[in-house]
Structures are given as structure tokens and as C-alpha cells.
Amino acid sequence: MRFATQCVHAGQTPDPSTGAVMTPVYFTSTFAQRAPGDHDGYEYARVHNPTRTALEGNLAALEGAAHGVAFASGVAATDAVLKGLSAGDHVVATNDLYGGTYRLFTQVYERFGLTFTFADLTDPANLEAALQANTKLVWLETPTNPLLRILDIARLADIAHAAGADVAVDNTFATPMLQQPLALGADLVVHSATKYLGGHSDVILGAVLTSRDDWNERLRFQVKSTGAVPGPMDCFLVLRGTKTLHLRVERACANAEKIVAFLADHPKVGAVLYPGLPSHAGHDVAKRQMARYGAIVSFTLKDDRVETAHALMSRTNVFTLAESLGGVESLIEHPASMTHGSIPADVRRAAGLSDSLIRLSVGVEDVQDLIDDLSAALDTV
Numbered sequence: 026m027r028f029a030t031q032c033v034h035a036g037q038t039p040d041p042s043t044g045a046v047m048t049p050v051y052f053t054s055t056f057a058q059r060a061p062g063d064h065d066g067y068e069y070a071r072v073h074n075p076t077r078t079a080l081e082g083n084l085a086a087l088e089g090a091a092h093g094v095a096f097a098s099g100v101a102a103t104d105a106v107l108k109g110l111s112a113g114d115h116v117v118a119t120n121d122l123y124g125g126t127y128r129l130f131t132q133v134y135e136r137f138g139l140t141f142t143f144a145d146l147t148d149p150a151n152l153e154a155a156l157q158a159n160t161k162l163v164w165l166e167t168p169t170n171p172l173l174r175i176l177d178i179a180r181l182a183d184i185a186h187a188a189g190a191d192v193a194v195d196n197t198f199a200t201p202m203l204q205q206p207l208a209l210g211a212d213l214v215v216h217s218a219t220k221y222l223g224g225h226s227d228v229i230l231g232a233v234l235t236s237r238d239d240w241n242e243r244l245r246f247q248v249k250s251t252g253a254v255p256g257p258m259d260c261f262l263v264l265r266g267t268k269t270l271h272l273r274v275e276r277a278c279a280n281a282e283k284i285v286a287f288l289a290d291h292p293k294v295g296a297v298l299y300p301g302l303p304s305h306a307g308h309d310v311a312k313r314q315m316a317r318y319g320a321i322v323s324f325t326l327k328d329d330r331v332e333t334a335h336a337l338m339s340r341t342n343v344f345t346l347a348e349s350l351g352g353v354e355s356l357i358e359h360p361a362s363m364t365h366g367s368i369p370a371d372v373r374r375a376a377g378l379s380d381s382l383i384r385l386s387v388g389v390e391d392v393q394d395l396i397d398d399l400s401a402a403l404d405t406v
């Protein structure tokens with residue numbers, strides 16, 4: 026099956042007991058057994074739930090993975106990967122990272138004896154320098170959030186594997202429609218399905234996709250032992266979301282490209298960060314490893330003050346001022362005071378995240394309404 030067909034069908038068959046075309050929401054905590062141990066693979070819903078199984082099959086297919094494991098949130102999915110490591114292990118992570126991932130690594134896992142090196146992995150030489158004898162995992166995110174830097178997944182995976190480390194890629198921003206990390210050599214793909222996969226800003230859910238049987242076992246063990254599982258209704262909502270993933274992402278990318286062109290020409294706009302721009306430092310790698318450049322756009326204002334950025338953001342009407350991304354509706358936010366507020370200011374600035382940076386998550390509305398909205402707000406600042 027090709028990608029669009031997988032979006033609609035993978036993991037799902039009409040319900041065997043009724044023929045229901047949509048996967049039922051199995052609201053049950055336990056399953057009847059014919060005799061002790063004689064059942065159809067479902068015993069207790071922390072371990073398995075049929076709605077979740079359908080979602081896991083769907084997401085695995087989209088990423089070209091043999092296994093999919095769903096979690097209660099993107100952060101819980103990241104957490105489950107980290108729990109597959111042991112005290113004394115070392116992790117190298119990109120330094121331009123989702124704020125919650127940075128917080129989990131530094132404020133939770135450092136206390137449990139994992140050590141982390143954060144490096145600018147846009148230069149693969151920095152990975153070689155950061156690797157240690159005990160490095161077990163390399164954590165990548167590309168495009169990065171919110172600076173939209175591009176990491177060369179294939180190159181970094183080669184370097185990590187040569188040193189005996191596994192590679193996880195947070196593919197939330199790109200979605201499997203635009204980028205397939207497993208095909209580029211990664212061992213694990215992590216998603217916040219809260220974003221594009223769900224796509225309607227109505228659910229929190231995460232997943233890890235892998236073709237490695239050993240990692241699948243480790244993750245399944247985490248599901249059973251630490252229990253951060255999504256409820257069946259949440260699984261249903263994401264399953265419904267992925268049915269239109271290809272349509273939504275295509276439209277959002279087309280809108281983003283037009284907004285980038287508008288911003289790049291605007292006299293009050295400073296830098297526009299978008300991997301689709303030939304001037305973007307990661308453009309050539311992005312062109313190689315992505316089908317399109319995504320629908321997240323960051324930019325700065327020539328008037329580089331926080332107050333000006335705040336003023337602009339409170340004056341849009343179609344763009345809603347809110348955290349998160351990847352829904353059908355367009356959002357605008359200020360990373361330094363919102364999504365990335367938990368990263369210390371000096372660390373944030375050292376990574377190149379200026380205080381006046383604005384991030385857009387471009388949705389699927391009529392692009393002219395989005396441009397008019399930004400234009401009117403820019404006129405007031």
C-alpha cells in the first residue's frame with residue numbers, strides 16, 4: 026500500500042463481530058477467557074486494547090516500522106525509550122530540542138544516573154566529539170524546534186552506529202509523510218501524536234515506532250510495567266486523525282510556503298527560518314531527506330524587542346495565540362516565554378534562540394486569510 030492508502034486503512038479491518046467499518050472504541054479494562062490462558066491475545070487493558078492495537082498498526086505502517094507502541098503522551102513515549110537504558114549510560118542529544126524533552130533528560134533522568142551531552146548536531150563532527158565509550162543512545166529532532174535547523178539523519182546514524190549507539194528521532198515536526206527516519210538508518214522514531222498525527226488539537230498521545238525486535242520488547246515491557254498507556258477514546262481520535270494526515274500536511278505545507286514568501290518580502294520582518302528557503306543552512310540536507318519542508322515557520326522582527334513580538338502575537342485574529350502545533354487551525358506563539366520557557370535563558374540564547382523569535386504552526390485555512398491576518402498585525406507594530 027502507498028502512503029495515502031496506509032493513512033486511511035493500515036492497522037484497521039472491519040470489526041469481525043459486527044462488520045463495523047470504523048474501529049470500535051473498546052471501553053473495557055478486562056477480557057473474558059474461555060479457560061485460564063485461553064484467549065485471543067487480550068487479557069487486561071493496560072497491556073493491550075484492540076483500539077490501541079489498530080492505532081499501533083496504523084502508525085507503524087506510516088513509518089515503515091515492524092512495531093508500534095502507543096503511550097499516553099509524546100513525553101511518555103520519550104520516557105519509555107529512556108527507561109530502556111540503565112544508570113551509567115550516556116546519551117547525546119541535539120542542543121535545539123523540544124523543551125519538555127530537555128526537562129525530562131536534565132531534571133528527571135540525570136537524577137537516576139543517566140548522563141547527557143547536548144551538542145549542535147547540524148555539524149556531524151560534533152557528534153563524533155560527544156560520543157563516549159558508554160554512549161547508548163543518540164537523540165535527534167529534525168527539523169528542530171523552534172529554530173528549524175536540519176540534522177542529517179543518515180550521516181549521524183552512521184556515526185552513532187559505528188560507536189555502538191542506537192538512534193532515536195523525534196519525527197513530530199516532519200510527520201512520516203515528509204520524512205521517514207527508519208529508512209534513513211534510525212532505530213527508533215518517536216512521535217507526539219498530539220500534533221500532526223492527531224491533527225485536530227483534541228487529544229494528547231505519543232508513540233514509538235521501530236523495526237528492532239529487542240527495542241519492541243523493551244517498550245512492551247515498559248507498557249506493562251510502568252503503564253503510561255493511552256485510553257481507547259484517545260487512540261480512536263488519533264486513528265481518525267491519520268485518515269486525513271496526507272491531505273492536511275499537503276495543504277499546510279502549501280500554505281506555509283506562501284506565508285514564507287510573504288514574510289520574506291515584508292519590510293518589518295527580520296530573519297525567516299524555513300528549511301525550504303535556499304538560503305537556509307540546512308536546505309540541501311532537507312531537500313535530500315524530506316519530501317517537503319513542513320508547515321512550521323519561525324521569524325524575527327527587525328524591531329527585535331520581546332514587547333514588539335508580544336504585541337504582534339496578541340493582534341492576530343485567525344492565528345490563535347497558543348502553544349502546540351500540527352492542528353488544522355493556525356497557531357502563533359513565543360518560544361522564549363511559552364514552549365521553551367523551561368530552558369534556562371542562557372542555555373536558550375547559547376543555542377541561538379533569540380528572545381524575539383515568533384513561531385507559526387500553519388494550518389489548513391484559506392491562505393489569503395492567514396496572510397491578511399499577519400499583514401494587519403504587522404501593520405500595527
Ligand SMILES: *Cc1c(COP(=O)(O)O)cnc(C)c1O
Pocket residue numbers: 098099100101123125126166170195197198216217218219220229230231
Ligand atoms: C509536543 C512535543 C512533544 C511532547 O509531546 P506531548 O504529546 O505533548 O507529550 C515532543 N516532541 C515534540 C517535537 C513536540 O512538539
